[in-house]
Amino acid sequence: MxxxxxxxxxxxxxxxxxIEGKLKKVNLCKSCAEEKGVTDPTGFALADMLQGMGEExxxxxxxxxxxxxxxxxxxxxxxxxxxxxxxxxxxxxxxAEGLENLLEAMHKKTEHCGKVPKRYEATRARRERLNxxxxxxxxxxxxxxxxxxxxxxxxxxxxEAESEEAPSASAGED
Amino acid sequence: xxxxxxxxxxxxxWMRSTGPDHDIVMTSRVRLAxxxxxxxxxxxxxxxxxxxxxxxxxxxxxxxxxxxxxxxxEMTNLSAIEKQVLVERxxxxxxHAAKGPGCATVMNRKQTISxxxxxxxxxxxxxxxxxxxxxxxxxxxxxxxxELESQLAYAFDTRYGYLTACPTNxxxxxxxxxxxxxxxxxxxxxxxxxxxxxxKIGLAVRGLYGEGTxxxxxxxQISNQTTLGRSEEAIIENLDRVIRxxxxxxxxxxxxxxxxxxxMLQDQIGRAYAILTHAHIIPSxxxxxxxxxxxxGSDLGVFEEEDREIINxxxxxxxxxxxxxxxxxxxxxxxxxxxxxxIIRRNLKGLTAPDFGDILSNRDTDDE
Numbered sequence: 001m002x003x004x005x006x007x008x009x010x011x012x013x014x015x016x017x018x019i020e021g022k023l024k025k026v027n028l029c030k031s032c033a034e035e036k037g038v039t040d041p042t043g044f045a046l047a048d049m050l051q052g053m054g055e056e057x058x059x060x061x062x063x064x065x066x067x068x069x070x071x072x073x074x075x076x077x078x079x080x081x082x083x084x085x086x087x088x089x090x091x092x093x094x095x096a097e098g099l100e101n102l103l104e105a106m107h108k109k110t111e112h113c114g115k116v117p118k119r120y121e122a123t124r125a126r127r128e129r130l131n132x133x134x135x136x137x138x139x140x141x142x143x144x145x146x147x148x149x150x151x152x153x154x155x156x157x158x159x160e161a162e163s164e165e166a167p168s169a170s171a172g173e174d
Numbered sequence: 175x176x177x178x179x180x181x182x183x184x185x186x187x188w189m190r191s192t193g194p195d196h197d198i199v200m201t202s203r204v205r206l207a208x209x210x211x212x213x214x215x216x217x218x219x220x221x222x223x224x225x226x227x228x229x230x231x232x233x234x235x236x237x238x239x240x241x242x243x244x245x246x247x248e249m250t251n252l253s254a255i256e257k258q259v260l261v262e263r264x265x266x267x268x269x270h271a272a273k274g275p276g277c278a279t280v281m282n283r284k285q286t287i288s289x290x291x292x293x294x295x296x297x298x299x300x301x302x303x304x305x306x307x308x309x310x311x312x313x314x315x316x317x318x319x320x321e322l323e324s325q326l327a328y329a330f331d332t333r334y335g336y337l338t339a340c341p342t343n344x345x346x347x348x349x350x351x352x353x354x355x356x357x358x359x360x361x362x363x364x365x366x367x368x369x370x371x372x373x374k375i376g377l378a379v380r381g382l383y384g385e386g387t388x389x390x391x392x393x394x395q396i397s398n399q400t401t402l403g404r405s406e407e408a409i410i411e412n413l414d415r416v417i418r419x420x421x422x423x424x425x426x427x428x429x430x431x432x433x434x435x436x437x438m439l440q441d442q443i444g445r446a447y448a449i450l451t452h453a454h455i456i457p458s459x460x461x462x463x464x465x466x467x468x469x470x471g472s473d474l475g476v477f478e479e480e481d482r483e484i485i486n487x488x489x490x491x492x493x494x495x496x497x498x499x500x501x502x503x504x505x506x507x508x509x510x511x512x513x514x515x516x517i518i519r520r521n522l523k524g525l526t527a528p529d530f531g532d533i534l535s536n537r538d539t540d541d542e
Contacts, residue, residue, distance in 0.1 A: 031504075073214040085294070087218035089211055089329035089337040099341070103334075106342055108376075109403020112335025114346040115316070117323045120330055127332045 003029035070094045130159050176245040176283055178256055182499060186263055186285035186302070189486050193305020197473045198421050200353040200393065200486070201302050203264070204311040204410075206319055207338045207347035208297040209329040215339035216277075216292040224276025224292050231291050234325040235280045240287055240318055246280040249273050255504075258495030264302065266290055287314065294339050295347070297322075306417060308350050308410045316406070335402060345402030350410050352417050353382075357392040357470040358427030359420075361442070368420060369394075376400055377416060382462075391462035391489060392470075396420070428474065436534055443471040443528050451522050455508075456515040461492050465518075468525075476528040484521050492517060 003011045009029030068077040075087025077095060086092065092099070103110045133156050140149040188201050209215060213227050228248070236246050249257065249270070257271040266279050270293045281288035290298040299318060301311040329337040335345035343349070359365045369379045376399045381389040396417065398409050431439050446467035449456075465485055472482045490496060492514045498505050501513055 072212075073218060075214075075218055079218075083217070084341075085217055085339045086215065086341070088214040089209060089331075092331065092334060092337055103341060103344065103402060107345065107400040107402035109400075111333055112331075112345045112402060114335060114348070114405045114409075115319075116332075117328055117330050118320075119323075120332060123332050 001027055003027065005029075006031075068095060126159065126162060130156065133159060176243055178245070178247070178252070181245050181281075181285070182259065184283075184285070185487055185490070186265070188286060188302045188304040189490065190483065191304050193303055193307050195421055196305035197482075198355055198424050199306040199417065200355055201264075201304055202306055202308045202311045202350075202352050203300060203302050204308060204315055204348060204350045205298055205300040206315055206336075207295040207343045207349075208299070208319070208322075208326075208336055209295050209338060211327045211329045213296065215294075216296060217294060217339055219276075219292075221275050227296050228276050228278055228291050231297060231326065232278050232280065234322060235289050235291070237325075238318055238321055240282050241280060242283075244280055244282050247278060248275075249277040249279065250275055255495050255498050259499060262490055262493040262495055265300075267293060267298070269293060270298075287318065295343070297326075306352060306414070306421075308352065308414055309407070312348070312350065312406060312410055342399075343401050346404075346406050346409065348401055348406050348409060349397055350413050351395050351397035352413070354394050354396060354417070354420060354424075355392055355466065355469060356394055356420070356424050357466055358424045358431060360392045361431055361439075362427045364423070364427060365394075368423065372396055372416060372420075375416065377413065390459060391466040393466070428470075432474070432533065436530075439474075440528070440530050440534075443467050443474075443476060447471070447525070447528055450518050451525065453515045453518070455511045456518065457511050458492065458494065458514065461514055461518060462489065465489060465492075468522075471528050475533060476530055477525060481525055484525075488518060488521055491521075 001011045003009045004026050005028055009031065011027035012030050013028045013033040014025065069075070070087055070091045071094065072090040073088040075091050080086060080091075080095060086095070100110055133152055137149055137152040137156065140146075140152055193199070193202070210227060210230065213219065214223055216224055216227070219227070232246065235241060236244065252260075257266070260266040260279065261268050261271045263285070265281055265285060265288045267290065270277065270279070270290045273292065276292050278291040279288060280291070286302050288300050288302075290300075299315050301315040303311040303314075331337055336347040338344050338347050356365060356368070359368055372379050378397050378399045380395045380397070382391065382393045382395070396413070398413050401409070404412075446464040450461070450464050450468065465488055468477065469482060469485045471477050472479065472485065491500075494505075494510055497510050497513050497517070500517070501509075505513065
C-alpha cells in the first residue's frame with residue numbers, strides 16, 4: 001500500500017480517528033508520518049490533515065428528531081454534547097436552556113463582570129441599573145413597603161421598555 | 175515584514191531579559207479569546223468561511239502600532255519544522271500548529287505578543303513577559319484588544335461577556351498563567367500537595383507544553399480555570415497571590431534542603447554539571463531535567479549569576495525542531511541526541527564546577 005500523502009513510499013503507519021462519528025483512516029510512510037506529526041497523537045488532528053490534503057470532511061447533517069438546531073450555523077445540541085464547543089455566537093441563545101447550570105458548574109458564577117467593548121457600554125449600564133432596581137424591589141416587598149414597591153415596579157417596566165428599543169446584545173453591530 | 179529566519183536568529187525578549195522573581199517564575203503569560211459576530215467559530219466553519227475571517231482579521235492585526243515590521247504568516251506557508259519551532263517557543267499552541275488553510279499567526283518583533291487567527295476562536299491573543307508580571311502582560315494585550323475592537327465587530331453579550339467557542343472560556347476569554355520552576359518542592363516531595371492545593375481553589379497546574387503534557391525540568395504552568403463572573407484584574411490578583419505563596423514555599427523548601435540534606439543537593443547538582451559538560455548523547459528529557467538542576471544551582475549561588483541566561487536559552491534551543499533548524503536538515507532521534515549534547519557542552523564551556531563552599535560553611539557556623 002502506498003502512502004496517502006506522497007503516493008510514492010510504502011505506507012507503514014496506519015492511523016484511524018473518529019471524526020464526527022465516522023471512522024477515518026489514513027496510511028502514511030515513515031517520513032510523511034513524522035512530517036505531519038502523527039507520532040504525537042495529542043498534537044495531531046486527522047480532520048485538519050485530510051482537509052489539508054484537499055479532502056474537505058463532508059459533514060452529513062443527520063438531525064435526530066427533537067434535536068435543537070442553530071438557525072444560523074446548523075450546529076445541533078448533540079454536536080455540543082459531542083464536542084463541548086458551540087458552532088457560532090448565536091448558539092448561546094439557541095441552546096440557552098440548561099446553559100445556566102452548565103456555566104455555574106464550570107465558573108461558579110454566570111454573569112460577566114469584566115471588560116466591555118465600547119459599543120456595548122450603554123447596554124451594559126442599562127442592564128446594571130435594571131438589576132439594581134430588581135434587587136431594591138425584592139427588598140421593598142420583603143419589608144412590606146408596598147408603596148415603594150409599586151414605584152420601583154413602574155420604574156422597572158420603564159427601564160425594560162428602554163432596553164427593548166436598544167439594539168439586541170448579541171447582534172452587535174451598530 | 176519580518177522573515178522567519180530573522181525571527182529564529184533573535185531569541186524572544188522574554189528569554190533574554192529578567193523580571194521580578196525571575197529565579198522561580200520563568201514567564202508570565204496572558205491570552206484573550208475573541209470572536210467576530212456573524213461568522214461560525216473556526217472549529218465549525220468551512221474552509222471558505224475561515225478564509226473570509228482571516229481576510230478580515232489579519233490586515234486589522236497587521237495594522238496595529240505594536241505590529242510594525244511584525245512576523246505575519248498563514249500556517250499553510252510554514253513547514254512542519256517551522257511550526258514546531260513556534261510551538262517550542264510558546265508563540266503558538268500545538269493545536270494551532272496542526273491547523274491548515276485559513277489559519278495565520280502574527281507576532282511583534284520582540285516576540286512578546288503573538289496573535290493566532292482561527293485557532294479554537296477567531297482571535298487568540300497572547301502576551302509574554304519575563305518573571306512575575308501578569309498584570310503588565312494583561313495591560314499590553316488590553317490596549318491591543320481595545321484598538322482591535324474599533325475595527326472588528328466582536329461577539330459579545332452583556333450577560334455572558336465575550337462569546338467563545340468553548341463555554342469554559344466565556345466571559346473575559348482570559349487565561350493568565352505563569353511558568354514556575356519548582357525543583358525544591360519536587361525534591362522535597364511537596365509538589366503533589368502544592369498541585370492539589372491549587373486545584374482546590376480553582377487553578378489548573380500543567381506541564382511545560384500545556385494541557386496533557388508531562389512536567390519536565392521541574393517546570394509547572396499555573397493558570398486560572400474560571401473566566402466568567404470576575405473581572406480580569408480580580409482573576410489576575412487572585413492568581414498572583416497564590417503564586418507568591420508558592421514562591422515562598424519553594425524558597426523555604428530550598429532552604430530546608432540545604433539545611434537537612436546538603437550532601438544530596440550537592441550530589442544532584444554536581445552530577446548534573448558532570449553529565450551536561452561531558453555527555454555526547456543526551457535525550458531531551460534527561461537534558462531538561464539536568465538543566466533544571468543547574469538553574470537551581472545558580473539560584474543557590476554555586477554557579478555565577480550570569481549563567482542563568484544560558485540555561486534559559488538552552489531550555490528552548492535543545493528542543494527537537496530548534497535542533498533541526500540549527501542542523502539545517504531533518505535529524506532522527508539519535509542524531510538529535512548527539513547534536514543536543516554538543517550544543518550543551520559548547521554553551522556550558524565557561525561554566526565553572528559548582529562551588530558549595532560559602533553556602534555550606536555559612537550553614538556550619540549557624541550550627542555551632
